[in-house]
Amino acid sequence: EDTAAADNDTPMPKILSESVLNEDGEINIRFSFRNTPWQVVIEWFAEQNGLSLQMDAPPIGTFNYTDPNFYTPEQSLDVMNGVLLTRGFTLIRRRNFLTVVNLEDEIPDTLVQFVSVDELDDRGEYELVKTLFSLVKMTAEEAQQDFEKLLGPQGKMFTFPAAKQVIIQETAGRLRQIRDIIKAVEEPRQKQEGMIEEFILEYMPAEDILLVARPLIGLGEDQNRNEDINIAVDPLGTRIFATGKEDKLALLRTIITRVDVDPLDGAEPEPGEQPYLMTHAIQVADPGTAYEV
Incomplete structure (x- = not known):
């Protein structure tokens, strides 16, 4: 359990934790604290990392944590915050500034x-x-x-x-x-993965449809695949297979519905354009002579 922080007459506890420079020249920290007041722990951490510290009121109690592993400054801060959050405090680092925040107080917006x-x-x-x-x-x-x-x-x-x-x-x-x-x-998982949708074309070849579809669904010229959609065409160009995110598939469905239509559907020939056959009965004239006339 937490114990009261040491007063001014109590000798400072010996800190067995250490920091070293790794092969990349970065600080690594190893924890070895036993009944160490939080104020001492936080001041030591700030000093090891060259951070300016603002601590109006230190957390009450002590930090007891020993670990043979070395941690980066970010990982070390996370270890301490995992304990401090249960005590109503947190440490916020912003650039080279470390602030001790009591969660009962309003957290300044600029700190986060x-x-x-x-x-x-x-x-x-x-x-x-x-x-x-x-x-x-x-x-x-x-x-x-x-x-x-x-x-x-x-x-x-x-x-x-x-x-x-x-x-x-x-x-x-x-x-x-x-x-x-x-x-x-x-993006429901069942819509993203494993489902292949088949589009059977009736009037337009697949490549003609894809010329329209590619720029609208985020594909480049002659491209049939990206992280959002994957398209394949059968050898005859009469079917399109697609899998991917639902919003891209829905857009492809709409495009195919609008483009794959009968080009003659709804078109009526103009009067006089349609050929027709008329017959005439010949009673007196010679048929050959009538045909030539």
């Missing part, structure tokens, strides 16, 4: 970095960040109703219904979960 959806995989499990998510099928109201249940005391959510976007502030690990939930709604 914006990261893209793709950058979430590079962030620590317990690193506090914020991310903008764009929605298509899910509404902003549905997202708020579903995701507010996942937010901790450090979490915030801002919805923009007209733009179909939400900004969520949370730990990177929790934001990765939210990202995966949104992806499951927007």
